[in-house]
Amino acid sequence: DVKVTQSSRYLVKRTGEKVFLECVQDMDHENMFWYRQDPGLGLRLIYFSYDVKMKEKGDIPEGYSVSREKKERFSLILESASTNQTSMYLCASSSRDRRYYGYTFGSGTRLTVV
Amino acid sequence: GEDVEQSLFLSVREGDSSVINCTYTDSSSTYLYWYKQEPGAGLQLLTYIFSNMDMKQDQRLTVLLNKKDKHLSLRIADTQTGDSAIYFCAEWHDSSASKIIFGSGTRLSIRP
Numbered sequence A: 001d002v003k004v005t006q007s008s009r010y011l012v013k014r015t016g017e018k019v020f021l022e023c024v025q026d027m028d029h030e031n032m033f034w035y036r037q038d039p040g041l042g043l044r045l046i047y048f049s050y051d052v053k054m055k056e057k058g059d060i061p062e063g064y065s066v067s068r069e070k071k072e073r074f075s076l077i078l079e080s081a082s083t084n085q086t087s088m089y090l091c092a093s094s095s096r097d098r099r100y101y102g103y104t105f106g107s108g109t110r111l112t113v114v
Numbered sequence B: 001g002e003d004v005e006q007s008l009f010l011s012v013r014e015g016d017s018s019v020i021n022c023t024y025t026d027s028s029s030t031y032l033y034w035y036k037q038e039p040g041a042g043l044q045l046l047t048y049i050f051s052n053m054d055m056k057q058d059q060r061l062t063v064l065l066n067k068k069d070k071h072l073s074l075r076i077a078d079t080q081t082g083d084s085a086i087y088f089c090a091e092w093h094d095s096s097a098s099k100i101i102f103g104s105g106t107r108l109s110i111r112p
Helices: none
Strands: A004-006 A010-013 A019-021 A023-025 A031-038 A042-049 A064-070 A073-078 A087-094 A109-113 B009-013 B018-023 B031-037 B043-050 B055-058 B061-066 B071-076 B085-093 B099-102 B106-111
Touching (some): A023 A031, A023 A087, A031 A073, A042 A073, A073 A087, B031 B061, B043 B071
Parallel strands (some): B009 B106
Antiparallel strands (some): A004 A023, A019 A073, A023 A073, B031 B043, B031 B085, B055 B061, B061 B071
């Protein structure tokens, strides 16, 4: 069963902490994405990557950075967490060639910054 | 623009059909999708339709595509309590760095 795995389901961090959210996929997908989901705002794209060591800004990159050192792993970094980054974070991956499969999502990480 | 629009809420009686509607903007979209998100979970692909199709049926699910009006709908027959979820419409957007654009999601609630 193919999977996108996010390392934590729930996280509580303090304001100012550096936070790492990890995502690993086992489908040999080229593309990986990080979204945040907030009530009434739908999914908002933070960053995405089409290849190892490549990254592109999404719609709301401010306050975030990413790392993709290996094809299967895409990390989201909150350099200095703030309360307005409390949210559900969703990682996704997709194949460059098989568009009909769309994106495969992880189960999400609910982050609370206190 | 890149908006995919759908209504935020839908309430239906158990056993009735649910119809969730969506409008999209990119006439060159090749694939359109419906995703389901259950509480506390990620999004799960329900079905997709290729742009040269008008309809696709899969068990209780029927997808209708009207390319002229850029309108996509998802019909769930015999709606059950397990269908309670948020449903996202999405389009593959070739003109936007080849990524999927999602709607804001429609929350489907089932009443007895």
